[in-house]
Amino acid sequence: MSDSNTTSNPTNAGTGQFPAGPPQGKLPPSGGSAVHAVTNVGGQFSAGPPQGKLAPGGGSAVHAVTNVGGQFPAGPPQGKLAPAGGSAVHAVTNVGAKSIGDVILDVKNISLSFGGVNALNDISFDVREHEVRAIIGPNGAGKSSMLNCINGVYVPQQGTISFRGQTFKHMNSHQVATMGIARTFQNLALFKGMSVVDNIMTGRNLRIKSNIFLQALRIGPAQREEEAHREFVEHIVDFLEIQAYRKTPVGQLPYGLQKRVDLGRALAMEPQVLLLDEPMAGMNMEEKQDMSRFILDVNDEYGTTIVLIEHDMGVVMDISDRVVVLDYGKKIGDGTPRQVRENEEVISAYLGTSH
Amino acid sequence: MAFFIETLISGLMAGMLYSLVALGFVLIFKASGVFNFAQGAMVLFAALAMARFSEWIPAWLGLESKFLGNLIAFSMAAVVMFALAWLIERLVLRHLVNQEGVTLLMATLGITYFLDGLGQTIFGSNIYQIDVGMPKDPLFLFQDTFPGGILVSLEDVYAAIVAALLVGALSLFFQKTSTGRALRAVADDHQAAQSIGIKLSRIWVIVWFVAGITALVAGVIWGSKLGVQFSLSTIALRALPVIILGGLTSVPGAIIGGLIIGVGEKLSEVYLGPFVGGGIEIWFAYMLALVFLLFRPQGLFGEKIIDRV
């Protein structure tokens, strides 16, 4: 029985019998549409713990993704354990838990202050490859500032950041981008004057090689490069389901779609680590499901490590592997969602208790 | 040595005049975030108004006393500046409230051209005189220490005193009165000021009017010294480096910046000029500003600008 909110190409919805091996609902590759497949809903897998729980009441959106012509860095197709309970999102697939790798990003003793204001105080945490790491905390806790430090927008007064073993005292934005760290912004730093396709194309800039003279003449290699990158961007457009808005100037789109374009632009960089700053702010339930779906698809299909700032606890508890909690610039919690949820200090500072 | 001091003093005096014009810029920027390129045009417009009114009024009213004639002319010019401020707020500023700085800058460029044309249409385009009774005699100081004494223009001294008084009055206005407080609130944050009940449009009219009065004083002083002519509007361009040096948001900065630029221009012209063919006054100020822009954009006294992402 497919839930009211499942979308796109359900294959075995409801019948439940899968052959062994990863579920396959692949779309025939037809030059550019990417990605969806839906695993069973309520059925039995041949291996692994029972998965694919239905969301009680309102949410659903169950997706896993196989690899369709992916040009992203190879990563093993991954599925996730469905966390207990929860509402918005469950991602499900195949055999076994996803393999979370070694520490890819290591933040040590970061302190940041503006004038007299201490935004961050001696923060340390690590992020493992292929995982979904959430950063939560009340407003003003320093979460965005933390991401800004990683991206090189702010320079911390103290501390170091290591990426794949290389340590930096402060990051340079351009260098960070070339290393494969991409990001979305809380306040949508989109280029309002350009269309959706153009915005996402800017994400490809690092990979465009032809020089200014060739671009002026627009012949040969410059033309071919432009077309190749356009094709890649179209994959992303299909993935994010924004085909109808391709040529629209971004400023005219509703907020939820703008957020998708922001994500698309980050994805265009083919990042290894994706920093998402409140990607679901201001969205309703349905939009949150869509966005969660996209995030998990990216994590599953391309193995991209996700660092996520989010306020919706349901989402955080469901989709993240580990959570860091910040409060007034200090770290007050670090662990799996369950551990954090039971942490006294976190409860009093942020989660609250029912009376 | 005496010559050096003379050059220094004349530089200080010239700088004082720049400061007066720069003050108008700073006032408007402080209170509305608008950079008013039209300040120079306002100086010219005010000066023209004063010059012509001081000509016409005695004729219309059959006045004998020059002092009375000038007083009335000044008041009428002030009224004209008020009307100008009101019109600018109504027709231009109100419609450009949320636009970025660059758009507003270009709008003030448009206002500059408009004012130039309007001023000359209404008041005429010849050279006019302003005579407010400033003494034109030179003054010789320190005749004992230096042979012949140091030549100082009495007119400049009076101008400096007037400018100092004006600055003092403005500072008092900003710090002590409630309107001044409201102006500072608006400069900090338009929306917050609105939310506590400050009427933006009223504030802007007041600010542009005050800047207009500053322009009027500057115009009278410049005009009485040099005669009122079209080239006066290029004063705005001379005053820009002053604000860069002093800081866009700082009243003391405008004064000190003006003095530095004035002295720097004169000294460089006299001592460096002969080596490079002369006429370096105008770009010396700008080059100094350029150096500041590269190393300390906020100027000597301005606030640092922080971008939040």
Add this chain to the structure above:
Amino acid sequence: MFYRENGQFKTSYRSDQQIFPITQDRWMVLALIAFAFIGVPMLVDEYMFRAILIPFLILALAALGVNILVGYCGQISLGSGAFMAVGAYAAYNTQVRIEGMPLIVSLLSGGFFATLVGIVFGIPSLRVKGLYLAVATLAAQFFCDWAFLRIGWFTNNTPSGSVSVSNLQVLGWTINTPVDKYLFCLGFLCVFGLLAKNLVRSAIGREWMAIRDMDVAAAVIGIRPMYAKLSAFAVSSFIIGVAGGLWGFVHLGSWEPAAFSIDRSFQLLFMVIIGGMGSIMGSFFGAAFIVALPIFLNQFLPWFGTLIGVDISTAAVSHTEFMIFGALIVWFLIVEPHGLARLWSIGKQKLRLWPFPH
């Protein structure tokens, strides 16, 4: 009825990305270019060439350069007059000091030197923006004003301070009649227009627009602000420099530094604002408007004056011009910040539906 996109489906990215995706547009532009090259010389008299068309073409080229810097990359510049001057004087020196230098090479070398100066005075853009950058570009303007007036080497040590060129030739074709000059300038404009359009729709153009719209986000994506801003200054100054060379060589014949004063900078900026910032077509509209307006006013105002019984002197006409310019700038900024180009595209939108209302 005539302007429909029905049936025009794009089957490749290449065709989707082309400059004029709508067939009717393509035909219109081709027809316009053909008319400009062939029809106009047959129909128009000398006065029109000298007073309107040639200045229009050259200033449109300069406005194109300014638009790239101000409209596409968002870096305000009040020093365009200086870059024109550098182009003109550099081209002059190349032409006069080196025997047998071809004209086009001189003009391009003018552009090249303008590029160098542009990059130098563009360096402050890495530190400041907005008004502060405007002041930095003014420094360029005043410095160049002085340099070309006082440094004798630039003017080949002529005592009068003004320089002149004569006997312009390209591969044996002597350019001396107004029609020749017109065609020469038209050629430059078409070539540079195409190159500019290619640049703004490719990666570098997107970089410029990204810097304009949000430079912090651009840096995070991996765009290097320094490279983007300086390349905008470089390309823009090159085009402006070539236009300066054309202005001096072809339009004026002999000139003084005052031809490239700050009034010229303001004029170019106004063209870009009124025409439409961030639009190639806008540069052309703006240039046409600003070139035509004074001439129109010169004819219209005295006539209007006789209608209402007021004698309007030439001085009054020039004052009115100032007032109208100023008022128009403000009006455009309030009502249609994207200028005439936006009005044009709105018109085309309506034309798509015509004769139906919606």
